[in-house]
């Protein structure tokens with residue numbers, strides 16, 4: 001299968017339950033993933049090796065794997081170590097995503113890309129800025145995503161919506177562009193496509209029940225009866 005061709009024009013569903021919440025179990029993540037594929041997802045984004053193994057057993061679509069770690073001396077959370085890269089690919093990841101920002105980190109970005117590619121998988125760069133995307137492509141990443149825009153000190157405070165400007169700017173770099181981060185409605189996913197995204201990843205709005213419930217709850221709380 002040509003993975004990028006399969007994902008082009010499609011939807012990736014990120015099945016990442018709220019940490020330690022009631023849905024945070026490999027069997028539930030696998031059920032979410034199967035349901036997403038039944039609904040038309042072209043691919044999946046899965047956190048954690050155990051979850052990935054459980055999902056790989058029930059789907060054949062491309063899987064973007066990540067491991068999130070909370071490190072004491074670095075703000076980098078998404079796949080900071082090459083050892084995690086190997087474990088994700090062994091568990092069935094076709095693509096491995098990593099934090100592609102220039103923030104202090106335990107292992108250089110270039111080494112992660114090399115580790116991913118040397119095992120025959122594709123590297124997806126989770127970026128916060130245009131420069132992150134440019135560097136990632138020069139280092140051999142196959143996919144650049146807007147994943148971390150709004151989540152670094154330099155990009156914090158962008159608001160509740162997704163970063164469509166970065167998406168448009170990525171288009172000029174020439175790589176495969178993933179829209180990711182706060183594409184919380186079908187209309188925003190369509191806007192991503194119009195802005196030039198090759199593919200759109202949606203997480204919270206589909207798979208974090210607690211968040212979506214909170215959005216509805218807040219809307220109801222703030223609405224006065226007529």
Ligand SMILES: CC(=O)N[C@H](C=O)[C@@H](O)[C@H](O)[C@H](O)COP(=O)(O)O
Nearest residue numbers: 014147151180181182183202203204
């Ligand atoms: C910033 C960060 O750590 N993002 C994470 C990356 O894997 C996930 O928590 C997001 O859910 C994912 O990117 C999808 O985005 P959204 O849930 O907004 O559709």
